[in-house]
Amino acid sequence: MIVKNFFIHLSENQLLNKAAQNYGFKLGAHSVVAGTNIEEAIGSIKELNAQGISCTIDNLGEFVHDKAEALEAKNQILGVVDAIHKHDVDAHISLKPSQLGLDIDYDFCFENIKEIVDKASQFGIFINIDMENYDRLQPSFDLMEALSKSYDNIGTVIQSYFLRAQEDIKKYSNYRLRIVKGAYKEPETVAYQTKEEIDANYIELIEYHLLNGKFTSIATHDHNVINHVKQFVIDHNISNDKFEFQMLYGFRKEMQFELAAQGYNFCTYIPFGTDWYGYFMRRLAERPQNLNLVVKQVFTK
Numbered sequence: 427m428i429v430k431n432f433f434i435h436l437s438e439n440q441l442l443n444k445a446a447q448n449y450g451f452k453l454g455a456h457s458v459v460a461g462t463n464i465e466e467a468i469g470s471i472k473e474l475n476a477q478g479i480s481c482t483i484d485n486l487g488e489f490v491h492d493k494a495e496a497l498e499a500k501n502q503i504l505g506v507v508d509a510i511h512k513h514d515v516d517a518h519i520s521l522k523p524s525q526l527g528l529d530i531d532y533d534f535c536f537e538n539i540k541e542i543v544d545k546a547s548q549f550g551i552f553i554n555i556d557m558e559n560y561d562r563l564q565p566s567f568d569l570m571e572a573l574s575k576s577y578d579n580i581g582t583v584i585q586s587y588f589l590r591a592q593e594d595i596k597k598y599s600n601y602r603l604r605i606v607k608g609a610y611k612e613p614e615t616v617a618y619q620t621k622e623e624i625d626a627n628y629i630e631l632i633e634y635h636l637l638n639g640k641f642t643s644i645a646t647h648d649h650n651v652i653n654h655v656k657q658f659v660i661d662h663n664i665s666n667d668k669f670e671f672q673m674l675y676g677f678r679k680e681m682q683f684e685l686a687a688q689g690y691n692f693c694t695y696i697p698f699g700t701d702w703y704g705y706f707m708r709r710l711a712e713r714p715q716n717l718n719l720v721v722k723q724v725f726t727k
């Protein structure tokens with residue numbers, strides 16, 4: 427727990443974030459980040475598509491406090507929409523409200539996301555609103571609900587560590603949902619703290635949405651959960667087109683290929699860009715062994 431908190435604390439450090447951007451890509455993040463620009467990311471996506479794997483693209487960035495920076499992020503994501511269309515790849519987009527100005531002004535953020543969702547809808551591209559920490563949870567649901575009055579290419583994430591997740595999954599069962607355990611540090615007033623509670627809630631949420639909801643994305647590297655889902659869908663006669671497994675780029679690669687080869691829908695989360703620091707630190711918080719990926723990259727160059 428101390429190690430986890432240490433890396434989450436680092437992930438929120440703005441100074442280190444800037445330093446990492448300036449220092450560049452050399453710390454080894456490239457093992458889990460698919461390039462610094464969209465053209466590089468498209469190369470990785472084409473390779474995964476050839477293996478029957480679809481992708482969700484995250485133009486890395488979060489916690490923006492400057493309108494110009496948020497507008498720049500919006501323009502970059504509009505560029506990702508164009509790139510998906512131009513290269514005709516099997517991919518959709520994941521974005522973070524705090525990257526598009528949620529911490530500056532809700533309406534400003536709404537307009538930015540709306541522009542992206544609008545353009546994406548013209549090409550039939552789905553937009554996932556990634557979930558961040560608790561303070562941003564309800565505003566992010568509000569953004570999704572408001573946008574879904576005009577668009578149907580939008581969905582979001584349910585995090586099983588939240589005490590309110592069971593209520594949320596029922597309320598938002600009409601949406602395509604990604605279900606995860608949760609990656610931020612949250613207090614016990616709002617979130618379960620033990621792995622047992624988080625895992626148990628995770629399974630319940632997945633089962634609920636598989637049985638009652640729209641499309642379910644099960645986003646985990648946990649083989650116990652994956653094996654449970656495989657059996658659950660057989661027992662309940664749920665067809666493969668109702669769900670997919672998702673994992674992050676660079677993690678458990680053999681398992682990603684194996685699941686796709688077994689005929690499951692599989693989607694790899696593709697982060698790209700220079701703003702990789704917070705993303706990377708959260709991966710270290712989840713699993714300090716992920717540091718091995720960095721060490722290997724540094725020594726095998």
Ligand code: FAD
Pocket residue numbers: 555556557558583585606607608609610645646647648649672673674677678694695712713
């Ligand atoms: P864990 O609970 O970390 O691990 C369980 C077990 O799985 C481990 O004990 C180990 O046996 C095995 N395992 C895990 N990782 C590995 C590995 N790399 N190699 C070998 N074995 C491993 N969080 C959010 O808060 N918001 C989001 O929007 C969000 N989006 C996500 C999208 C995707 C596609 C994914 C995969 C995760 C996302 N997350 C998000 C992160 C998520 O909340 C978890 O923090 C993260 O996935 C770690 O939990 P886990 O279920 O993968 O497995």
